[in-house]
Amino acid sequence: MPEFRQNMVSKEWVIIATERAKRPDQFLQKKGEKAPLPPHREDCPFCRGNESKTPPSLLTIEKNGSWALRVVPNKFAALQSHLTTQRKHEGRFLKADGFGIAEVIIETPAHNRTIATMDIEEVRNTVWAYKKRYLALAETGKIDLITIFRNYGERAGTSLEHPHSQMIATPIVPPHVRNPLYQSQLACDTYGDCIYCGMMEEEKRQQVRMVEETPYFLVLCPFASRSPFETRIYPKIHRSSFASITEEELMEFAGVLQRTLKRLYVGLNDPDYNYIIRSAPIEDTDVKYHHWYLVIVPKLTTPAGFEIGTGIYINTTLPEQCAQFLREVSIQ
Amino acid sequence: MPEFRQNMVSKEWVIIATERAKRPDQFLQKKGEKAPLPPHREDCPFCRGNESKTPPSLLTIEKNGSWALRVVPNKFAALQSHLTTQRKHEGRFLKADGFGIAEVIIETPAHNRTIATMDIEEVRNTVWAYKKRYLALAETGKIDLITIFRNYGERAGTSLEHPHSQMIATPIVPPHVRNPLYQSQLACDTYGDCIYCGMMEEEKRQQVRMVEETPYFLVLCPFASRSPFETRIYPKIHRSSFASITEEELMEFAGVLQRTLKRLYVGLNDPDYNYIIRSAPIEDTDVKYHHWYLVIVPKLTTPAGFEIGTGIYINTTLPEQCAQFLREVSIQ
Numbered sequence: 001m002p003e004f005r006q007n008m009v010s011k012e013w014v015i016i017a018t019e020r021a022k023r024p025d026q027f028l029q030k031k032g033e034k035a036p037l038p039p040h041r042e043d044c045p046f047c048r049g050n051e052s053k054t055p056p057s058l059l060t061i062e063k064n065g066s067w068a069l070r071v072v073p074n075k076f077a078a079l080q081s082h083l084t085t086q087r088k089h090e091g092r093f094l095k096a097d098g099f100g101i102a103e104v105i106i107e108t109p110a111h112n113r114t115i116a117t118m119d120i121e122e123v124r125n126t127v128w129a130y131k132k133r134y135l136a137l138a139e140t141g142k143i144d145l146i147t148i149f150r151n152y153g154e155r156a157g158t159s160l161e162h163p164h165s166q167m168i169a170t171p172i173v174p175p176h177v178r179n180p181l182y183q184s185q186l187a188c189d190t191y192g193d194c195i196y197c198g199m200m201e202e203e204k205r206q207q208v209r210m211v212e213e214t215p216y217f218l219v220l221c222p223f224a225s226r227s228p229f230e231t232r233i234y235p236k237i238h239r240s241s242f243a244s245i246t247e248e249e250l251m252e253f254a255g256v257l258q259r260t261l262k263r264l265y266v267g268l269n270d271p272d273y274n275y276i277i278r279s280a281p282i283e284d285t286d287v288k289y290h291h292w293y294l295v296i297v298p299k300l301t302t303p304a305g306f307e308i309g310t311g312i313y314i315n316t317t318l319p320e321q322c323a324q325f326l327r328e329v330s331i332q
Numbered sequence: 333m334p335e336f337r338q339n340m341v342s343k344e345w346v347i348i349a350t351e352r353a354k355r356p357d358q359f360l361q362k363k364g365e366k367a368p369l370p371p372h373r374e375d376c377p378f379c380r381g382n383e384s385k386t387p388p389s390l391l392t393i394e395k396n397g398s399w400a401l402r403v404v405p406n407k408f409a410a411l412q413s414h415l416t417t418q419r420k421h422e423g424r425f426l427k428a429d430g431f432g433i434a435e436v437i438i439e440t441p442a443h444n445r446t447i448a449t450m451d452i453e454e455v456r457n458t459v460w461a462y463k464k465r466y467l468a469l470a471e472t473g474k475i476d477l478i479t480i481f482r483n484y485g486e487r488a489g490t491s492l493e494h495p496h497s498q499m500i501a502t503p504i505v506p507p508h509v510r511n512p513l514y515q516s517q518l519a520c521d522t523y524g525d526c527i528y529c530g531m532m533e534e535e536k537r538q539q540v541r542m543v544e545e546t547p548y549f550l551v552l553c554p555f556a557s558r559s560p561f562e563t564r565i566y567p568k569i570h571r572s573s574f575a576s577i578t579e580e581e582l583m584e585f586a587g588v589l590q591r592t593l594k595r596l597y598v599g600l601n602d603p604d605y606n607y608i609i610r611s612a613p614i615e616d617t618d619v620k621y622h623h624w625y626l627v628i629v630p631k632l633t634t635p636a637g638f639e640i641g642t643g644i645y646i647n648t649t650l651p652e653q654c655a656q657f658l659r660e661v662s663i664q
Contacts, residue, residue, distance in 0.1 A: 002411055002430025004504060011507045015430055017410035078349040078646045079334055092534040093555045098334025098347055149637025157636030168638055172336060175343045176643020179511060202424040223425045276641035297640060304489030305481025306500055308629060309608035311508020314410045 004312075005224040008199055009187075010180040014224045015314045022316050024325035027228050027300045029269040034153075037112035037161055045075075046162035048109040058103065059132060061125050069125040070106045071133055074166065077102035085142055085171040101137055101169040105129050111162050114152060115258055116265035118163070124254040126165065130277070131250060133167055134243045138282050143169040145177060145281045148242070153272025155299035173281045181280070181290055188289035194238050196291030208320045211263070211327055216249045217256045221323040226313035227301050229268070229322045231260060233294040240280040240290040257294065259331055264298055267329035272299040336644075337556040340531055341519075342512040346556045347646045354648050356657035359560050359632045361601040366485075369444035369493055377407075378494035380441040390435065391464060393457050401457040402438045403465055406498065409434035417474055417503040433469055433501040437461050443494050446484060447590055448597035450495070456586040458497065462609070463582060465499055466575045470614050475501040477509060477613045480574070485604025487631035505613045513612070513622055520621035526570055528623030540652045543595070543659055548581045549588045553655040558645035559633050561600070561654045563592060565626040572612040572622040589626065591663055596630055599661035604631040 004013050045053035048066065059071040073081075079100025087096045107126045108118055115123055130148050137146055150165040151158035173181075187195040203209055203220050211219040211231060218234045233256055235249065245253065264271060274297045280290040307313050336345050377385035380398065391403040405413075411432025419428045439458045440450060447455055462480050469478055482497040483490035505513075519527040535541055535552050543551040543563060550566045565588055567581065577585065596603055606629045612622040639645050 001415065004428040004430060006426040008425060013504055013506050015410050015432075017430070019412070020408055020410060076352055078347050078352060080351070083333065090555075091538060092530060093340060094338040096336040098336060098349070100347075145642070147638055147641045149641055151636040155634070157634040166637070168642075170642070170644065172345055172644070174345050174643050175511065177641075179507065198424060206423060223422075274637040274640055276637050278641060302487070302489040304483040305498070305606040305608050306479055308606055309479045309481055309509075309610060310477070310500075310502070311506050312502065312504070 007222070007224040009184050009195055011183055012224070013312050014226050015312060016318060017314050017316050018318070020314075020316045021318065022228070024228070024267075024317060024322050027268055027271070027298075027317075029271050031269055034270060039110055039112050041111050041161075044111055044162050046104075046106045046160070046164060047111050054104075054106075058136075059129055061129070067109065068122065069108065069129055071129055072104055072106065074102035074104050079168065079170070096172070099142070099171050101140070101143065101167075103133060103137075103167045105133070105165040105167065107163045107165060114163050114261075114265070115150075116261040116270075118258070120255060120258060123258045124251055127250055127254045127257065130165070130167070131243060131245060134279075137167070137169045138243060138285075140169075142171055143282055144173050145170050146279065148277040148279075150273075150275045152274070153299065155272035156274045177278075177281070181284070184291075185289040194288055194291050196234065196293070197238055200234055200236065209323045211323050212256065212259065214252055214256055216252045219256060219260050221319040221326070223319060225315055225317075225319040225322070227297060227303075227315055228317040229264065229271075229296075229298045229300065229326070230319070231264070231296045231298075231322075231326065233257065233260060233296075235292065238288075238291055240287045240292060241285040242277050242279045242292045243285060260296065260326075262331045263326045263329040264296070266331055267326060268298065268300075273297060274299070339554070339556040341516050341527055343515055344556070345644050346558050347644060348650060349646050349648050350650070352646075352648045353650065354560070356560070356599075356649060356654050359600055359603070359630075359649075361603050363601055366602060371442055371444050373443050373493075376443055376494050378436075378438045378492070378496060379443050386436075386438075390468075391461055393461070399441065400454065401440065401461055403461055404436050404438065406434035406436050411500065411502070428504070431474070431503050433472070433475065433499075435465060435469075435499045437465070437497040437499065439495045439497060446495050446593075446597070447482075448593040448602075450590070452587060452590060455590045456583055459582055459586045459589065462497070462499070463575060463577060466611075469499070469501045470575060470617075472501075474503055475614055476505050477502050478611065480609040480611075482605075482607045484606070485631065487604035488606045509610075509613070513616070516623075517621045526620055526623050528566065528625070529570055532566055532568065541655045543655050544588065544591065546584055546588055548584045551588060551592050553651040553658070555651060557647055557649075557651040557654070559629060559635075559647055560649040561596065561603075561628075561630045561632065561658070562651070563596070563628045563630075563654075563658065565589065565592060565628075567624065570620075570623055572619045572624060573617040574609050574611045574624045575617060592628065592658075594663045595658045595661040596628070598663055599658060600630065600632075605629060606631070 054072040061069040083097035083099040386404040389402045393401040415429035415431040
């Protein structure tokens with residue numbers, strides 16, 4: 001029997017369409033669909049030796065006399081850092097200059113790696129750089145929201161093969177972000193505590209959607225997953241912003257992130273995905289009602305007219321089955 | 333210079349990324365990418381002669397002793413009509429049986445046509461069937477929202493070639509629909525009139541995003557278009573629900589819809605698209621604050637991590653240039 005499930009925070013619904021249900025292994029990507037990449041490409045702006053093809057580095061991690069990670073301004077940024085943040089009217093419409101800061105985290109010099117296949121040190125460098133640059137951008141004073149994300153593969157909207165993440169800082173908190181914050185604030189006003197913390201308690205009680213638990217993190221497929229294998233990593237200690245993560249938690253986070261992506265990489269043959277770290281807006285860095293998390297959205301299905309029109313996603317897999325599948329993937 | 337633009341109703345923002353800007357003609361689809369379809373396929377459940385492969389027809393339009401259009405229940409529906417609409421708790425989570433009604437409008441017996449290339453009579457049949465079935469579903473009493481949509485092509489999420497639209501009736505109004513309604517209600521409480529009517533006045537004044545104007549309809553590329561060639565058809569007479577369209581308006585609507593899709597078909601070499609008719613929820617069928625419209629979203633770009641994370645879409649074309657391009661397409 002199909003069912004509606006509600007996202008506890010955003011209040012959006014999904015349909016778990018059991019009549020069309022697919023087993024998790026039906027999302028296996030075809031082997032050999034992706035040609036193996038070379039470890040180095042002359043024409044790649046992010047490969048070693050081509051440093052002059054990017055703007056100067058904002059943050060570099062060195063190893064053995066060469067760079068191991070670089071953060072650079074996005075040369076093709078959708079937003080620019082020299083503009084104003086002022087709103088303007090154009091007749092009845094509202095607009096603003098495209099002020100913002102966009103940076104690229106080049107995670108490793110090796111062209112042919114990805115988080116799932118890197119040395120753990122490279123993953124640690126990556127998440128450490130996320131925090132370092134987040135804090136630096138937050139201090140500029142003109143930024144309201146910082147979004148950290150990774151687009152992996154063509155179906156996830158990237159054409160650049162070289163392993164990289166992105167960070168975009170905007171002077172705007174959009175309704176898409178504000179509405180769930182408002183809901184979680186209402187819930188906190190009502191029940192007195194964080195709705196995400198409550199959700200995690202429930203997930204630990206039910207156990208069926210858990211993928212992994214470590215001292216500091218929970219990995220799970222959410223109750224109201226919008227698409228097959230949506231997977232989230234939540235810190236168990238309440239913090240509203242990724243920026244507040246401790247050094248010890250950060251190192252554990254690197255391992256959890258890599259293992260989770262490896263489960264997808266091995267279990268589904270290297271699917272494309274987006275991941276996003278959802279932190280509270282800058283001025284809400286330390287609030288009771290938001291709880292940061294990382295969400296991975298594998299690109300296995302195509303949202304169509306119904307999803308665009310209603311925001312109700314039709315998901316043809318049970319999150320419980322996806323979680324079980326991911327738990328059982330051998331990643332040693 | 334890039335700019336932020338706000339959707340006047342939903343309050344969501346887009347980035348018009350002029351630094352990455354593409355000219356409209358750079359979205360031309362490759363000729364010959366889609367193999368021409370045969371007029372009939374033995375194995376197509378929607379082709380003439382295969383009527384037994386679908387559930388019995390709910391509405392049939394006949395011509396010359398055979399069917400010209402059929403509406404049938406969706407055999408692979410994500411929702412089912414025999415369930416209850418009651419919400420249930422599962423621990424802290426909320427869910428409901430997957431009650432709903434899903435129908436398919438088989439627009440023509442010809443396998444190889446689409447709205448842009450049909451006889452106008454077939455388009456008229458199609459929109460007439462939309463209204464007829466909308467009214468029938470609204471009368472069942474268990475439905476809160478009816479979404480009419482068309483997924484065209486693989487990138488738009490359909491694998492069925494035969495020309496068809498869909499209609500899904502749900503017992504739920506999700507936040508994705510409710511939030512903009514709430515905003516337009518606030519605007520109406522503030523200014524005393526429909527925000528969409530005001531937007532159309534502004535568009536007629538500025539002229540730059542208009543594609544076509546007829547006695548009853550305006551076609552335009554919205555100020556805050558989320559993606560290249562987003563195009564909307566608005567009725568000029570205020571009505572909150574598509575169900576209230578008159579017979580005369582409906583016949584004109586068929587022509588406007590076909591011409592608009594033909595501009596995309598001819599101008600961009602047959603791109604994939606979704607279109608959606610956004611009507612008010614059933615119980616708000618006759619309100620001042622909502623105004624129905626049809627939105628066409630051509631599938632020319634891929635939303636990535638930033639869009640998923642923030643709801644801020646990065647659009648690499650100027651809506652003004654897209655509108656001009658569409659106006660100038662020769663569709664005679």
